[in-house]
Amino acid sequence: MLGDDLAGCDDPADARHRRSIRSVNAIAARVMSALAGQLGHPHGLLGKVVAVVLNRANRRDAIAAVEAASITPGETVADIGFGGGAGLGLLLGRAGSTGVVYGIDISTDMVTRARSRFHREIDSSRLRLLEGSLNDLPLDDSSLDAIITVNTIYFIADLDEAFAELARVLRPAGRAVICLGDPAAMAELPFTPYGFRLRPVAEVIAELERAGLSVNHREVPVGLVAGHLLIASHPPR
Ligand SMILES: C[S@@+](CC[C@H](N)C(=O)[O-])C[C@H]1O[C@@H](n2cnc3c(N)ncnc32)[C@H](O)[C@@H]1O
Numbered sequence: 001m002l003g004d005d006l007a008g009c010d011d012p013a014d015a016r017h018r019r020s021i022r023s024v025n026a027i028a029a030r031v032m033s034a035l036a037g038q039l040g041h042p043h044g045l046l047g048k049v050v051a052v053v054l055n056r057a058n059r060r061d062a063i064a065a066v067e068a069a070s071i072t073p074g075e076t077v078a079d080i081g082f083g084g085g086a087g088l089g090l091l092l093g094r095a096g097s098t099g100v101v102y103g104i105d106i107s108t109d110m111v112t113r114a115r116s117r118f119h120r121e122i123d124s125s126r127l128r129l130l131e132g133s134l135n136d137l138p139l140d141d142s143s144l145d146a147i148i149t150v151n152t153i154y155f156i157a158d159l160d161e162a163f164a165e166l167a168r169v170l171r172p173a174g175r176a177v178i179c180l181g182d183p184a185a186m187a188e189l190p191f192t193p194y195g196f197r198l199r200p201v202a203e204v205i206a207e208l209e210r211a212g213l214s215v216n217h218r219e220v221p222v223g224l225v226a227g228h229l230l231i232a233s234h235p236p237r
Pocket of ligand 1: 039040041042054055058061062080081082083084085087104105106107110132133134135149150151152155156
């Protein structure tokens with residue numbers, strides 16, 4: 001643009017250089033925005049790649065969450081926002097042949113992918129996959145012994161509503177494990193400025209408490225960044 005050339009009264013090569021830097025930045029922003037969108041709602045061809053990457057990058061998060069949920073064989077458990085499904089496999093192992101695992105995700109494509117990957121477990125009624133949201137869970141009151149939800153709450157606008165849902169579906173002795181990256185470390189990742197809600201951990205804990213749950217907070221080294229496990233349960237009566 002003319003303005004570029006006049007701005008520093010510099011030579012056209014400098015102006016061209018600045019323009020190409022701006023173009024590269026604009027492309028990088030579009031790529032990061034698309035990636036952030038996929039992480040919040042994996043879909044289409046790219047969603048298939050994202051699912052594989054999620055399973056690799058976040059496997060340790062899922063392991064830590066399942067461990068913290070203290071699941072015993074025969075329990076009814078759920079992974080909400082299961083993405084690539086690494087958590088579903090781990091939950092199936094813990095709940096055993098007499099347990100039931102629910103997988104709930106807003107992404108039709110992730111549900112379809114998991115239906116194909118886990119068709120044997122679905123046929124044997126050990127796994128039930130449902131399309132739905134953490135904000136409006138397609139589950140009965142007091143129906144779950146344990147819930148994990150890993151790297152999901154960044155995409156939830158109304159945490160009050162989501163945590164009220166966790167409290168509703170959790171049995172009196174149930175455990176809900178929320179796993180999230182440390183907000184300061186997450187803020188350093190190039191894609192989080194594009195729509196991730198990075199709340200202070202104290203704020204997330206306060207929201208869980210507002211839903212009537214007690215919270216045990218553990219810091220864990222998970223996934224790409226340092227992380228937090230919030231183990232929420234109904235207070236003893
Ligand atoms: C970043 S991925 C995390 C997937 C997996 N838990 C992991 O840690 O690899 C976020 C997942 O949450 C799902 N998700 C986003 N908002 C949701 C909501 N309101 N209810 C249920 N699932 C949601 C997305 O579709 C996506 O599969």
